[in-house]
Amino acid sequence: MQGASSSREDYLKALYVLSTGAEGPVTTTALAEHLSMRPASASGMMKQLAEAGWVEHEAYRGASLTPSGERIALDVIRRHRLWEFFLVERLGFAWDQVHELAERLEHIEDAELINRLDDYLGCPDFDPHGDPIPRADGTVVDARPLQVASELRPGARAVIKGVVDSSDVFLRHLDALGIRLGIEFKVVERHEFDGSARVEGHGIWTLGVLENLLVVIQP
Amino acid sequence: MQGASSSREDYLKALYVLSTGAEGPVTTTALAEHLSMRPASASGMMKQLAEAGWVEHEAYRGASLTPSGERIALDVIRRHRLWEFFLVERLGFAWDQVHELAERLEHIEDAELINRLDDYLGCPDFDPHGDPIPRADGTVVDARPLQVASELRPGARAVIKGVVDSSDVFLRHLDALGIRLGIEFKVVERHEFDGSARVEGHGIWTLGVLENLLVVIQP
DNA sequence: TATTTAATTTAGCTTTGCCTAAAAATAGTT
DNA sequence: AACTATTTTTAGGCAAAGCTAAATTAAATA
Numbered sequence: 001m002q003g004a005s006s007s008r009e010d011y012l013k014a015l016y017v018l019s020t021g022a023e024g025p026v027t028t029t030a031l032a033e034h035l036s037m038r039p040a041s042a043s044g045m046m047k048q049l050a051e052a053g054w055v056e057h058e059a060y061r062g063a064s065l066t067p068s069g070e071r072i073a074l075d076v077i078r079r080h081r082l083w084e085f086f087l088v089e090r091l092g093f094a095w096d097q098v099h100e101l102a103e104r105l106e107h108i109e110d111a112e113l114i115n116r117l118d119d120y121l122g123c124p125d126f127d128p129h130g131d132p133i134p135r136a137d138g139t140v141v142d143a144r145p146l147q148v149a150s151e152l153r154p155g156a157r158a159v160i161k162g163v164v165d166s167s168d169v170f171l172r173h174l175d176a177l178g179i180r181l182g183i184e185f186k187v188v189e190r191h192e193f194d195g196s197a198r199v200e201g202h203g204i205w206t207l208g209v210l211e212n213l214l215v216v217i218q219p
Numbered sequence: 220m221q222g223a224s225s226s227r228e229d230y231l232k233a234l235y236v237l238s239t240g241a242e243g244p245v246t247t248t249a250l251a252e253h254l255s256m257r258p259a260s261a262s263g264m265m266k267q268l269a270e271a272g273w274v275e276h277e278a279y280r281g282a283s284l285t286p287s288g289e290r291i292a293l294d295v296i297r298r299h300r301l302w303e304f305f306l307v308e309r310l311g312f313a314w315d316q317v318h319e320l321a322e323r324l325e326h327i328e329d330a331e332l333i334n335r336l337d338d339y340l341g342c343p344d345f346d347p348h349g350d351p352i353p354r355a356d357g358t359v360v361d362a363r364p365l366q367v368a369s370e371l372r373p374g375a376r377a378v379i380k381g382v383v384d385s386s387d388v389f390l391r392h393l394d395a396l397g398i399r400l401g402i403e404f405k406v407v408e409r410h411e412f413d414g415s416a417r418v419e420g421h422g423i424w425t426l427g428v429l430e431n432l433l434v435v436i437q438p
Numbered sequence: 439t440a441t442t443t444a445a446t447t448t449a450g451c452t453t454t455g456c457c458t459a460a461a462a463a464t465a466g467t468t
Numbered sequence: 469a470a471c472t473a474t475t476t477t478t479a480g481g482c483a484a485a486g487c488t489a490a491a492t493t494a495a496a497t498a
Contacts, residue, residue, distance in 0.1 A: 005484080097331070104327045117310060263456090
């Protein structure tokens, strides 16, 4: 239930990430690729983790997490996402800069630290990428929250899921700009002076437009 | 000037700490003791660090930092103290709880992270123990600041260096309580409801007294 | 079904950083 | 100065985690 080395934690996390979505056990190769390592290394680590009781591993067939392994993975992910939240919301980092850093910070295992950090950040439910932050007890909410597009930072990609102002006039305006429900877009730049955004392939969207778009952030 | 492993950083930091105060090179045994390791290990590491150009090491004579080694040590110490400040001032940890944690955090080497953290904390000059925080350029202020005793947290030890109210009445009051310039004391407990403190061997000191004592925090 | 191809595991090597035990050098004592 | 005691270094091992290359197993094709 605890005491995994930094490296073991990485594998458990990768196993968790790769097994959500795909059905069945995770292949050695997929795991190795995900972690930028060689299959032989992943294979060796699976043996270790199986011995520790954190994964179920049938030779040549792939691996999957046991309940205790999943618990560790969720803990690591919780730490990762809380630190990402901190880095973006408090230190003002951009989205795409925080992953590597969080990858280092996540391996500091100290319940008190993480609980205090959680508190300090206001117990957020989602990280800046829109991914849910597992709770201390290991439960996870699996829904990405809607956000107002005006909150997007440069580099963010998002899918349009709804509008705040659904008046005809506004919807016609959106239509004229080529903005439709379901499209995905990427914010290239935000302009301090008027809040507008430069959107890849769409030119400039004004703050008025952004404030009325409900979006789901993409990973 | 950079790229030392976590372990090497520990040795460089220890070397820095042990060489300030004591004159001449640091002995292998002192180093090992400081890091809870065996002399043989310290000896081997000195060889490595000397090869890297971070320490000057004459066999059987002890080691001392080169300028580039000192630069790294100062960087590690800067990171350590900034994180300690964060843990105490923002997350509300008590003094004595933060050392080990900072010891882990200090090894995350990322200039942008540390500069942003520094900014976020208001570029503090001293950590919660009263030790100076080296600047990004490697300069260090070597004076402990005076603090008002009412700011002391439980567990803090401090030496009385002055008073705010130097009226006769007040000084006689202090005298009656056994409080004199230069004495060292330790705060055992603070009382929320009236701000008073229980002081080891001195009973209770009221907020009115504490607010008028200028102290230097002890390590 | 036999054979080829691809994936997985095993075997054996490397590095880092620690350890213990033995050897070497310094320091202290008579 | 010689001997002893202490400190420091060297030598040789061990564990973790990665790697390459070879062997094995499973999957795909003829």
